Amino acid sequence: MKHIEPDIARRLAGQLEPEQERRFDAHVAECPDCARLVAETRSLWDALGDASAVRDAQQVSSVWGAVQERTTGREGEWFFGASHWVRSVLAVGTVAAGLVLSVLLPGGGPGPESAGAAELESIWLEESAWTTAAGEGGLETLWLDAGLESEADSEEER
Amino acid sequence: MNRVIEDDALMARTAQGEEAAFRLLVLRWEKDVLAFLIHMxxxxxxxxDLTQETLVKVYRQAPRYRPEGKFKSWLFRVAGNLARSRLRRRKILRWVDFDSKSHDQASSDPGPQRVLEANETAGAVREAIAALPERQRQALLLHRFQGLKYHEIAEAMDTTLPGVESLIQRALAGLRSELAGKVELS
Known part of the structure; x- marks a missing residue:
């Protein structure tokens, strides 16, 4: 029995190689002791899944605001922490410089970096929608919907 | 159709100061990290609190991050280390403050089993998970709940494959014996 014990969790998680899995299953089919241990561990495995905190975590609102304040938000502290007159001078100066540059430089529009940021923004919105839907309707439904949607997409592409 | 930007690419863009990239990473991983830490x-x-700490650390370490392993393993290594040092600190504080008052508080501490338990079985299972030694608990959580493979867990926990194998095997054996008689396991 000892010899298959290290592989049980991997078998239950579907992480054994096909050949290892075949050997594992063949042994369990012939060995009642191992079959009992696997059955017991499978029940435990399922019970662990039911006790998962993932669902609880889905109900907690995003920590982004707090994290942003402690990371990227801090980059602006030198500005917002400055006195009123310094901020006013800087703000007026920035607007004036922008106006001068818009007159002097031909063309315009967003450069490649801002296009990248816009792309990230839209992906963020997509993933937010996924997360929200997962919280509301359950991941299983979402994956199912996504599967159907991608099948529909490929139908359209054809 | 969904577009995917790999975590490593987002880390590189975070290192360049792109807030949107970091925000996407936070959105992608915060719930997994939180669930892991609730169990830990x-x-x-x-x-x-520690989910925030973990993500702040990710941001600060982005310039030094090298995409040599899997981002997920690295992320859970950060979260796991923070959790373990918090648990150590908790033990020290309990030891230092050990008097009747703090003892009463410790006894009335809600404890893992009362954290949002859905039913009796889930509560018993959570209690049993919480009673596992830290490293066994960490390995099991990464495997069962985060779906990490053994070599990824080894990376996240700075140990070897046989080490992970042994931790998970002992964790499962511990849970089986702890839950025997409390939960039907077959």
């Missing part, structure tokens, strides 16, 4: 610490408030 047995307290949702503390888990939320």
């Amino acid at each position: 610490l047995g307290s949702r408030e503390e888990a939320e």
